Every structure is written in C-alpha cells, then in structure tokens.
Amino acid sequence: MLSAAVAGGVFASPPPASILAAILSLHSAGASGVLLIVKNYTGDRLNFGLAAEQARNHRVAVDMLIVAEDCAFEQPSKAGRRGLCGTVFIHKLAGALAEEGCSLDQIVSKMTEVLKGIGTLGVSLSPCSVPGCLPSFELPPGEMELGLGIHGEPGVKRSKVATADEVVKMMIDHMTNPDSQSHLPVQSGDRFVVCVNNLGALSCLEMAVITRAAIVSLESRGVIVARVMSGSFMTSLEMAGVSLTLMKVDQETLRLFDAKTSACAWPNISSVSVSGRSYITDSPAMSTRPQEDTHSEGPLSPVMCKVLEKVCSTLLEKQEELNALDRAAGDGDCGNTHAQAAKAFQEWLRHHVVPGCPGQLLSVLAGLVQEKMGGSSGALYSLFLTAAAGHVTERRSNAAAWATAMHAGAQAMRRYGGADPGDRTMLDALCPAVDELMKLTSATPGGEMTVLQNAVQKAVTGAESTRDLTARAGRASYIAAERVTMPDPGAVAVAAIFKAVLQSLEEQTSA
The missing domain is CATH 1.25.40.340 (DhaL domain)
Incomplete structure (x- = not known):
C-alpha cells in the first residue's frame, strides 16, 4: 500500500518539512515518482501542496490526489466535500498499481476515475475529545449525529437513536439522494465494495450488527455487494460511531482491491506473509530547510x-x-x-x-x-x-x-x-x-x-x-x-x- 505516511498532531495536518523529508527519502531510495494522497481539508491541501512544490524544486516528480468523497452536505461549500474513509480504498488501489509498475500519470488518471464512484457518510452516538480537552460537541442522551467528519466536528443532522436497520437505511438514503449535490449514484445491478468503519468505540458485536444491516439494505436495492470490510480503518479517537463507505467497482478495480498486501491492518492479513520485506532505514540525511x-x-x-x-x-x-x-x-x-x-x-x-x-x-x-x-x-x-x-x-x-x-x-x-x-x-x-x-x-x-x-x-x-x-x-x-x-x-x-x-x-x- 503506502510507501510512507506522515503524521501531524491530533486532528492537525503535518508540517511541510516532515512531508518533504518523506518525499525526498523515497526519491533517494529510487522512487521514479511520488504520489501524495491527501484528504480534502484546507490545512492538508496547503501543507502537502507546499511540500510538493518544494519537492519539484528538488527535481522530484510529484503529484497530489485530493480525496473528497463525503456525502453529508446537500450543497457543499466552496471548500468542497471532505475526505473520509474512502481514502483507504485509494491507498489500496494506488498501491497495487504502483506495485505493478504503473507510471505516476497512469495511477493518478485511474484513481481520479475511481473517486467518482466513492461515497462516505458517518453517524455517531457521541462526540470525541482531544486528550486533555472538552468533547468536540454536545449530544444529548438518546440522540445521534449524522454526517460527521473525522476530526470530531459535528454533523449536518440530528435525530433520535433508532435501530441498526433504520439507521443504515437512513444513511444510504442520504448518500444516494439525487437531490443532493454530493450524492453517490447507485442503481440496481451496480457492484460495490462496502466498508463499515468503526469511528473508535463500537464493540465487535455492534459492528457485526451494522455490517449485516448494510448488506441487507444494499441488496434490497438490487446492489451487488462484491466485497465487505468491517473494522477500524479511519477512527475519530473514542467516538461511538460508524461510517459507511461504498465504492463502485468493475472487474479491474476489484482485481486491484484483491491484490495481496503486507499492510498489517488490511483484512487479508491472514493470507499474506509480512516477512521478507526490505525497508530503507539508512537513507542519507537531506536538509529540507x-x-x-x-x-x-x-x-x-x-x-x-x-x-x-x-x-x-x-x-x-x-x-x-x-x-x-x-x-x-x-x-x-x-x-x-x-x-x-x-x-x-x-x-x-x-x-x-x-x-x-x-x-x-x-x-x-x-x-x-x-x-x-x-x-x-x-x-x-x-x-x-x-x-x-x-x-x-x-x-x-x-x-x-x-x-x-x-x-x-x-x-x-x-x-x-x-x-x-x-x-x-x-x-x-x-x-x-x-x-x-x-x-x-x-x-x-x-x-x-x-x-x-x-x-x-x-x-x-x-x-x-x-x-x-x-x-x-x-x-x-x-x-x-x-x-x-x-x-x-x-x-x-x-x-x-x-x-x-x-x-x-x-x-x-x-x-
């Protein structure tokens, strides 16, 4: 999957110097190009964009792919849709293409098309809190929040807690509502990969109940559920919630999704050997200042x-x-x-x-x-x-x-x-x-x-x-x-x- 990951503070984008250091490390290790996969938030766009411009001045081939698949807002602001758990799908598919030797331009072109068929929506029974801080928002008992981001921000709609079947139906209805500018088109006969993502604090039992509800709801609409992922892939600290991501697939996209990976948290870990991989640990130090x-x-x-x-x-x-x-x-x-x-x-x-x-x-x-x-x-x-x-x-x-x-x-x-x-x-x-x-x-x-x-x-x-x-x-x-x-x-x-x-x-x- 990814060759490098750069972390910032809790809910904050990483500094450009750290991003540039990762890019230059990969370049010195022999990478012919570097693709930055960035979720659509202003800080991320700015800091990764700045690092990309700096890397180009180092004569490194760099491109940036912005993931913006949030289906929460019926009329997104100028900032656009947020990047959510659908980013994980892009990590997997782009990584598979890179492993096969595809060029940077080919990967960007393919992923740009795939992104048109990805949508995500979250729902939660609680806020989260940055360590040492108050909860990110208040949610009275018996109510739930629909359309959350991944940084603890509140959603777009609040309603009474309902059963798993009712909640999942509401989520899919919202995601596929053709009156919404950010909806995901879904038609009977379409094939989708489904990701049921734990936002942080749901139990395995609760996740299993929601996953079953998602499969049943989609199949009742004539959707072919080609693959299902259920687990913690993009959390929001201790938030007691779940997000649902759908990705429309054809045979080629499904082949890339199924490609083996040594990423330790990917669901096919039991069938993949994680030994025998070599990692670059002695790259020459390079100043980014x-x-x-x-x-x-x-x-x-x-x-x-x-x-x-x-x-x-x-x-x-x-x-x-x-x-x-x-x-x-x-x-x-x-x-x-x-x-x-x-x-x-x-x-x-x-x-x-x-x-x-x-x-x-x-x-x-x-x-x-x-x-x-x-x-x-x-x-x-x-x-x-x-x-x-x-x-x-x-x-x-x-x-x-x-x-x-x-x-x-x-x-x-x-x-x-x-x-x-x-x-x-x-x-x-x-x-x-x-x-x-x-x-x-x-x-x-x-x-x-x-x-x-x-x-x-x-x-x-x-x-x-x-x-x-x-x-x-x-x-x-x-x-x-x-x-x-x-x-x-x-x-x-x-x-x-x-x-x-x-x-x-x-x-x-x-x-």
Whole structure:
C-alpha cells in the first residue's frame, strides 16, 4: 500500500518539512515518482501542496490526489466535500498499481476515475475529545449525529437513536439522494465494495450488527455487494460511531482491491506473509530547510536586498493597521503574523548574503515564512514563493521571467488554497496585479516600470474592492456579511508589499 505516511498532531495536518523529508527519502531510495494522497481539508491541501512544490524544486516528480468523497452536505461549500474513509480504498488501489509498475500519470488518471464512484457518510452516538480537552460537541442522551467528519466536528443532522436497520437505511438514503449535490449514484445491478468503519468505540458485536444491516439494505436495492470490510480503518479517537463507505467497482478495480498486501491492518492479513520485506532505514540525511544553504552574491543581490528591507519596514509599520482590520473579520492577528515574517527576514539579512540567483532567494524566504510566520498565511506565502522560485533560476532573470514566476505563485495559491478572486481574500489584490505584470512578457524595453506602477495600482484597487465583497473563503466567511465592512487585511498586506517593492525600485533608479 503506502510507501510512507506522515503524521501531524491530533486532528492537525503535518508540517511541510516532515512531508518533504518523506518525499525526498523515497526519491533517494529510487522512487521514479511520488504520489501524495491527501484528504480534502484546507490545512492538508496547503501543507502537502507546499511540500510538493518544494519537492519539484528538488527535481522530484510529484503529484497530489485530493480525496473528497463525503456525502453529508446537500450543497457543499466552496471548500468542497471532505475526505473520509474512502481514502483507504485509494491507498489500496494506488498501491497495487504502483506495485505493478504503473507510471505516476497512469495511477493518478485511474484513481481520479475511481473517486467518482466513492461515497462516505458517518453517524455517531457521541462526540470525541482531544486528550486533555472538552468533547468536540454536545449530544444529548438518546440522540445521534449524522454526517460527521473525522476530526470530531459535528454533523449536518440530528435525530433520535433508532435501530441498526433504520439507521443504515437512513444513511444510504442520504448518500444516494439525487437531490443532493454530493450524492453517490447507485442503481440496481451496480457492484460495490462496502466498508463499515468503526469511528473508535463500537464493540465487535455492534459492528457485526451494522455490517449485516448494510448488506441487507444494499441488496434490497438490487446492489451487488462484491466485497465487505468491517473494522477500524479511519477512527475519530473514542467516538461511538460508524461510517459507511461504498465504492463502485468493475472487474479491474476489484482485481486491484484483491491484490495481496503486507499492510498489517488490511483484512487479508491472514493470507499474506509480512516477512521478507526490505525497508530503507539508512537513507542519507537531506536538509529540507533552504535557508541553511550558503550562497554567493550576484549583480542583483544589492537590488533584492534593498527591496526586501523596504518590504520588511513597511509590514512592521502596518502591523497595527492590519490587526485592526483583522479584528473586524477574524482573530485580529494578521498584522502580527506579517510582522513575524518581516522580523524573520531582517534577522536573516543580518547574518546571510543575499544570493545572486533570485530563485534561491525566493526559496530562502519560502522556508522562513513556513517556519516563522505561522497560520494559513504562512503556508500560502510559502506556496507562492516556492512555486515562483523555479521560474527565476538565472542570475540575471529578466522582467518577463519575474512576471511568469509571480503568475506561477498566484496559481499555486489558488490551486492549493481553494480560493479565487472575488472570494474576499488576498487574491483579490494579488491576482489583478499579477495579471498586469504578465504584460512584461511582451513589454517594450524601458516600459517595465510603467507596468509595475499599473500593477501596484491594481493591487491597491483590488484590496479596496474587498470592502464590498462577500467572504466565501478564509476565516471571514464564518462571520455574518453585515459585520464585515472593512477591506480584507490579507489583501491590504499584499497591496502594501507591491507598493513597497515599487518604491524601493524607484528610489534605486533615481539614486
């Protein structure tokens, strides 16, 4: 099945450095490519996406498959459906294809098709609790929660406790309701693999009763139950609940599902030998922190140094302004996180030489914001810088190359962050500015500064426009629209950064 797994804290995504270390370890062990199988949660998308971008800069072939098979929400939000126990099926099938020598592209293509036929829904009689914390939600005696996630979050519907047959029927009805945007199409004669997954605290007897109810209910609809898994495959700590996953299969998918594996918790363990496998334990140590590298100066070093110094001083000056804007729609720390990044840059500048290669500098900055800035902003900026770094690798990268780099960074933010222009985020300032910068790819010599001035104005206008936008992403999307009347702090910060870059370049040109 999996060649590596990376763990974070309880209910938290792992840090990008750990993910990158796993990727590089597999690469050094001879892997021709690495597939990241990621459940659809913002933190996971961001941190695994950032690690993937960093790995590509190490010339590693990496792709990412997002699993989003939750059937709970009739109208999923922009964030999309969550990734649940169906991820285990993808682990098994992708692992079988890799074992057979299929290419990375072939595996991704096949799994993308399989995902269209997977659906999951959970139900529970209790919440769970992170060790040392209160329960994740309150559930009165005699009631149950339908449509839970795997991180202790409550469901979409609450009802009275019923018999196993009634509960399973309700679950399957909800999963297959054609009026729901996240439903799983099921027709008489379809073949499915079924997984009855213990969310943590059900007994073997209870699991057996629910498994029987699931088989009976599906067969009453004319569904052919090709295989059944019953056990603890993706738990939610001590939650007294169960999730039901259905995967539509053809003969080829079923063959991959049945392929033998040495994964110790897979149901066919009794028929599979787990001995005789070799494991890589002595891979050479590889640093995942680009800021530790040593660099030499180049012609652009003084220019980039002054630009960076100006950006830092600007962000520190705007710390309280950004905090005030954030208090109106978030947790009030936007200025603090940007100031942390600025201070980290200043500290780095005091002890290091600015590299001559712009791409190396961007990689350094990406590592610093990843480690020092924190929050979603740190991950997003690091994604932007990491994706951009690969496009300005020459010591004399021209304006067109910088524009292409900025465009790649913005696209990485959109791809992994899940937001778009118009969603009231930093992208509303960044994307219009980057679109304007793309004119540098065809600008006549001497016109570069005019394009940059126009890009700055686009960023400022875009940031101000967020005042009138409805938040569809980020923390502000959870606040009532009538209470969000100030510009988005992330967008204001981006506009300030663009303005600082322009001011620094203008000062150096006139000097």
